Amino acid sequence: MNVLITGASAGFGEALARRLVAKGHKVIGAARRLEKLETIANELGELFLPVKMDVSDTASLPQIIADLPTEFSQIDVLVNNAGLALGTEPAYKADLNDWMQMADTNIKGLIALTHAVLPAMVERNSGYIINVGSIAGSWPYYGGNVYGATKAFVKQFSLNLRADLLGTQVRVTNLEPGAVAGTEFSNVRYHGDDSKADKVYEGFKNMTGDDVGDILLWLIETPAHINVNRLEVMPVAQTYNGLTIAKD
Ligand code: NDP
Ligand code: 8X3
Numbered sequence: 001m002n003v004l005i006t007g008a009s010a011g012f013g014e015a016l017a018r019r020l021v022a023k024g025h026k027v028i029g030a031a032r033r034l035e036k037l038e039t040i041a042n043e044l045g046e047l048f049l050p051v052k053m054d055v056s057d058t059a060s061l062p063q064i065i066a067d068l069p070t071e072f073s074q075i076d077v078l079v080n081n082a083g084l085a086l087g088t089e090p091a092y093k094a095d096l097n098d099w100m101q102m103a104d105t106n107i108k109g110l111i112a113l114t115h116a117v118l119p120a121m122v123e124r125n126s127g128y129i130i131n132v133g134s135i136a137g138s139w140p141y142y143g144g145n146v147y148g149a150t151k152a153f154v155k156q157f158s159l160n161l162r163a164d165l166l167g168t169q170v171r172v173t174n175l176e177p178g179a180v181a182g183t184e185f186s187n188v189r190y191h192g193d194d195s196k197a198d199k200v201y202e203g204f205k206n207m208t209g210d211d212v213g214d215i216l217l218w219l220i221e222t223p224a225h226i227n228v229n230r231l232e233v234m235p236v237a238q239t240y241n242g243l244t245i246a247k248d
Contacts, residue, residue: 003220004028004075006055006113007082009036011183012132015213016079020220021047028072030055030064031082055082055109056101062116074124077220078117080110081132083150085189088143099146106150111157118161121170128171130219131158135178135232139240151176155230162229171227173219178234181206204237 003020007013008029017027021044029037030053037050049072053064065075083106086098114129121127136144137151158174165172179201186197212233219228 001025001076002072002074003077003079004030005079005081006030006053009033011185011209012212012216013081014040015209016216017048019213019217026072028068055113056104058108058112061112065116075117077128079130079216080113082109083132085147088189090143091145094145102146102150107153110154122168125169129161130173130175130216133174133176135176135234137176173228174230176230176232177212178238179206180212181208183209205235207235
């Protein structure tokens with residue numbers, strides 16, 4: 001199987017790549033930091049193809065796909081995992097550049113790559129797109145503003161893809177994780193302030209990137225006649241807290 005994973009240089013994407021290669025699958029590992037991908041490739045060997053890709057540079061994506069070497073050119077599974085949150089300020093204090101980068105990456109990058117890859121899947125009448133959404137796409141929280149909204153987009157786009165793929169064997173899943181420690185997610189969100197990032201995960205039993213790698217692998221290994229439409233997963237310690245009231 002050939003699996004294209006965006007955001008394979010860290011976190012969930014790297015965890016999934018390691019699992020797939022261990023099972024003998026071919027992985028196209030895409031991200032902006034080619035040097036990180038090359039370090040992973042040195043370890044994993046020729047089943048892992050490092051590909052420099054900035055999904056927010058949407059015009060570049062069709063050519064990158066067209067230029068894949070023949071043995072990697074058929075994409076059986078696309079894992080749209082590249083994404084980021086920037087900032088936890090309330091909307092009225094947020095940095096507009098952060099908002100734009102989240103929209104360009106989490107929304108425009110994801111749809112442009114899907115647009116580049118999906119037609120060949122439909123033509124072969126086979127394929128699987130896994131979009132990495134978030135609980136933030138369903139559950140609003142303070143400071144989640146544009147990040148949560150991008151993930152709500154990803155959720156609805158995933159469901160609408162399912163509708164469009166009626167009558168084909170192409171599958172689509174929106175994976176919606178909650179808090180996951182040990183990836184670069186919060187380090188990026190806090191613009192490199194690692195002590196703030198670490199605090200997010202203090203004092204409870206976290207999920208890890210490896211847990212999410214296991215879940216992604218499980219999804220990929222589900223039988224071809226089953227479609228998991230949405231999958232929301234959280235650490236047991238995290239749960240719903242209802243609406244908030246500002247008391248006088
Ligand atoms: P990491 O920050 O560890 O990994 C993010 C990956 O995305 C990196 O490999 C990064 O690589 C890549 N990336 C970021 N921007 C781009 C871009 N423009 N083009 C290509 N690649 C890009 O985060 P996680 O593994 O934790 O997160 C992965 C996904 O899961 C994200 O979509 C995130 O929103 C989502 N998520 C994370 C949760 C968490 O708590 N950790 C929970 C729920 C969802 P590079 O910098 O080299 O480009
Ligand atoms: C990441 C999970 O809860 O930090 O998408 O938004 S959360």
